[in-house]
Amino acid sequence: MESAVDIGVIEQDKENIAPLVSGRSAAALAKRFESQVSEEELEADRDRFESALAAADELDDPLQIWLEYLKWVHESFPEGSNVKSGLISLLERCTHTLRDLPQYKNDPRFLRVWLEYIQYSDAPREAFNFMMQKEIGKYLAGYYENYASWLEVNSRYTQANEVYELGLQSAAQPFARLQRRYDEFCNRRAQISADTAANEPHSPVFKQRTALASKTNEQFVPFVLPDNDQPEYALPKPKSKLQVFTDSEEAESAPKVRPNGWDSIGTLASRRKENKMEAQPWVGQTLPSDSQPSQHAPKLPVFRDGSAPTKERKPEKIAFDMDLAYPGDNQEYSPEEIRAKLMGIYDIDFDSSENINAERITPPTPTATLANFSLPEDEIVHRPASPTMTLHTRGAKDDIYNMFSAPLSPTQHGSHGENSSLHSSSDSESESDDDENLYNQNIQLGADLTSRIQDEFSQAKCESKFENLSISKDVILTKAEYNPFEPELQRSILEARRSQVMQLPTVFFINSHIREKVLKQKQFESQSGLSIRLNKCLGKGAYAPVYLGFTSEGEQVAVKIESPANIWEYYIMREIENRSNVDISSITKSIELSVYSDASVLVMKYHNQGTTMDLINTLYSQGQKLDESISMLLTLDLLRTVNLIHGCGIIHGDLKPDNCMVRLNGLVPECRFSRHSEDWKNYGVALIDFGRSIDLTAFNELVLFSANWKTDNQDCTEIREGLRWKYQMDYFGVAAIVHCLLFGSYIETNRNPRTNEVELKSPLKRYWSSDIWAPLFKQLLNSGDNQIDLNDTIENIESWLESNYEALRIALKRTLQFL
Missing domain, CATH: 1.25.40.430 (Serine Threonine Protein Phosphatase 5, Tetratricopeptide repeat)
Structure with a gap:
């Protein structure tokens, strides 16, 4: 074989x-x-x-x-x-x-x-x-x-x-x-x-007369009798045409016209011979040239008005002593070098070990040399009364940050209770103040912003369907429509829940710059003592790069460095954990967040098997396809997870194949699949990237959302059509992930003009379980504004997996060989 x-x-x-x-x-x-x-x-x-x-x-x-x-x-x-x-x-x-x-x-x-x-x-x-x-x-x-x-x-x-x-x-x-x-x-x-x-043409496809054959007219061919049977009378001679002289010798050698058409169709080269030039020797050839020089016509004269006054240019004046740049010792000095010489620090070796810890040198006051730079009094440019542009330096940025770091007065932002400190009671009072100021700096919420949105807040108890959740209910946005991704709106929610955010575990606020240092040294030291060595960049999203890191214990982690600093994603991930009160393996676990003046560093659990799209591409490179049973297993965990986060009052907002990690960990269980079995809990998905999530508990229950970005095929139909939406964004993202698992490509949809329903462009394969997939896609793509019931679909998938558990085990073992 x-x-x-x-x-x-x-x-x-x-x-x-x-x-x-x-x-x-x-x-x-x-x-x-x-x-x-x-x-x-x-x-x-x-x-x-x-x-x-x-x-x-x-x-x-x-x-x-x-x-x-x-x-x-x-x-x-x-x-x-x-x-x-x-x-x-x-x-x-x-x-x-x-x-x-x-x-x-x-x-x-x-x-x-x-x-x-x-x-x-x-x-x-x-x-x-x-x-x-x-x-x-x-x-x-x-x-x-x-x-x-x-x-x-x-x-x-x-x-x-x-x-x-x-x-x-x-x-x-x-x-x-x-x-x-x-x-x-x-x-x-x-x-x-x-x-x-x-x-269309209606001419006969086959010619009535044979191509290139002799043209004859059988109707007028004269009937000729033998010589001995010729009648006495003669047939009338037809009117003779003008005879054309023909050379007899050429006539004998000329080829006869074939009655049955042409003998050869020729070759491609022969049919293109008109496009080829006959080769000729170059020796003795001359190029034609014009013997007489061309006579150019005179140019059109441009009219000049002699009576118009001419504006004289202001004479240039050099306000720089060129003798400093060229002192006459065959040397040339740049402006920076001249400045250093005037300050008396030109000859100091700053790389020397003796000057590493030396105090800052106070430059001597320039004396006579500075006189060379003086200008006449009438040419001195005086400082304008209006403020000028600030020089973009680190010192200037620190001054600006300090201006925004001042805490707001109670009359500006209302009473939020006593500010709680993140650190233990042994920390000094000054450290708590620094954290509070830095928190203000990162959310950048001033009195002007608060005055614009304070009419949208209701300090009364939140009347929404999430009232049974153990969350803060002291804020609700009451408008009928919002763009949930506006940074000011997210900062407003964080400001209203300041004390709740400050008490989040494993979050640290540090008033210093960190981004350039971490990216240069590939090393991060957190306030909790966690030491992480950055290895490689896992991906660069629209907002921040994510790196693979190794702790001092050798544990792999994902490190997201975002600039400017962002607290929202960490807040959402912690809120899901608090509101669900269960350990959710299908939500990427956040380890800690460090907020600096210029960036935030979010440390998360690392999933080494990649995203669902990575899984499809890996199998495709090996000539394999993802088995339907594994698609069923991953879809089941995805539907359970989306149901859970929606029940917590959270919309993910960015569900897609690239934000859905694969969890196929451990040995394949030998037991049957069971919907209540703990043996299969390591097989499913893990959602990441909650930076665009929406906290529904901060809005009125009847609120709808709008979008103002450039859309593509990965946005839900309502966003592409300019309609208002709510849960549709997540349900369309679920459909996109399931489509990727089944078809191995990104989703494409269109609206049926007859039923006005959104449908897949690609039909389902006949050997798939269409009784499960078809209703699921129909439900996800036409969900409406409210939360839909996915429990029936979840039960159908669980029953399917229980009936086909042997095929699932075989497919998992085969797939794990490529991961």
């Missing part, structure tokens, strides 16, 4: 392989690309076939030699027709050599050679007509099917019908297949519009 062919060998060259109607052998292609055949070996094989063709006249079946030659060209040159392969030339030689042999006129092998040649022809219709003239394929159905197909593609339906009818009249074989193809053509022809049928 032959070993399996490694498809990876031909994967990188598959775009350069020309397709064949009969298909290609994977083993032959792999052999061709594995062993690089030299030009000498190819030429030797070609010479062997040419020698065999020279003796083909003595064989019983000379066509077989041509077919073997063509097969060798197809296998040795899979890229198809080019100069090296000589495929077109070989096809022309074969068809020209064997076209008049009667035993091949209705040989299917010879017909296939002609059909392959027509694929490269620049005049397919003439080639088909030539074959009919030579009666090649006259009794083969393949000739009429291919000719009629070409005519149909070129909107010549009447002529195609004529070809089919001629083939049926000729009883071309196989007759049943030709009749079936003709019936299918008639059905397609009946569906074309009247305008298309009226504009």
Whole structure:
């Protein structure tokens, strides 16, 4: 038994392989690309076939030699027709050599050679007509099917019908297949519009007079009797035409007109000969040139008004002492060097170990040298009264940050209770004040912002369906519509829940800069003592890069460094944990958050098996597809997770295949699948990237949302159509992830104009469990503004997995080999 062919060998060259109607052998292609055949070996094989063709006249079946030659060209040159392969030339030689042999006129092998040649022809219709003239394929159905197909593609339906009818009249074989193809053509022809049928040509497909044959008129050929039977009377002579002088010698040597048409269709090269110039020797050739110089016309004079006053330019003045740049010692000094010399620090070696810990040097006051820079009093530019642009330096940024770090007065933001400190009671009071100031700095909420939104807050108890959740209910936004991703809106919610955020565990506020240091040193030291070494960048999203990190204990973690600092994602992840009161494996666990002046560092659990899209691509690179049973398992956990976070009053807001990690950890359980079994809890998904999540507990229950960004196919239908939305964003994201698991591609949808429902563009495969997938996609894509009930679908998937647990176990074992 032959070993399996490694498809990876031909994967990188598959775009350069020309397709064949009969298909290609994977083993032959792999052999061709594995062993690089030299030009000498190819030429030797070609010479062997040419020698065999020279003796083909003595064989019983000379066509077989041509077919073997063509097969060798197809296998040795899979890229198809080019100069090296000589495929077109070989096809022309074969068809020209064997076209008049009667035993091949209705040989299917010879017909296939002609059909392959027509694929490269620049005049397919003439080639088909030539074959009919030579009666090649006259009794083969393949000739009429291919000719009629070409005519149909070129909107010549009447002529195609004529070809089919001629083939049926000729009883071309196989007759049943030709009749079936003709019936299918008639059905397609009946569906074309009247305008298309009226504009198509209706000329006969086969000429009534043989092409290039002598033109005769049988009606007026005179009847001539033998000499001995001539009557006494003479027939009237027809009126003679003007005789054209013809040289007798040329007439004898001129070829006679063939009554049966042309003998050769020619070659592609001969039909393109008009585009080739005849080669001529270059010696003695001269280029034509104009002997007399060209006389240029005078230019159009430009009118100048002599009476107009001319504006004199202000003379330039150099306000720089050039002697400082060129002191005369064959040296040239830059402005920075001149400044250092004037400050007296030009000759100090700052890299020396003696000056590393030295105090800051106070530059001496320049004396006489500065006089060279003085300007006359009338040329001194005085400082304007209005403020000028601040120089963008770190010191200036710190000053600006300190301006915003001042705590708001109670009259500006209302009473929020006593500010609680993150650290233990042993921490000093000054450290708590620093954390409070830095919190203000990162949410950047000033008195002006508070005054704009304070009318939208109701300090009364929150009246919403999330009243049973153990959360703060001291704020609710009462408008009917919001853009939930506006940074000011998120900062408003965080400001209203200041004390709740400050008490979050494992969050640290540090008043210093960290981003450039961490990215340069690839090392992060948190306030909790966690030491992380950054290894590589896992991905760069729209807002922040995520790095793979290793703790001092060797544990792998994901580190997200976002600038400017962002508390929202950490807040959402912690709120889901607090409101659900259970350990959720399908939500990526946040370890700690460090908030700095210029960035935030979020440390999370790392999932080493990648996203659902990574899983699909990994299997595809190995020539595999994701089994439906694994798609069922991952979809089940995804639906459970979305139900849970919606029950917590959270909308994820960015569900897609790239934000859905795969959890296929541990050994495959040997027991049956059970919806209540703990053995299968390590198999599912893990959602990440909650930076665009929405906390519904801060809004009125009837609120709807709007979007103002540029949309694409990955946005839900309501957003693309400019409608208001709520849960649709998450349900469309779930549908996109499930579509990726099944089809291996991103989702594409359209709205059915008859039912006004959103549907998938790609139909479900017939061997899939359509009784589960079809209702699920219909429900997800047409969910409406409210939360939908997915419990029935969840129960159906659980029942399916319990019935097909053996197929699931086998598929998991096979898939885990590639992860």
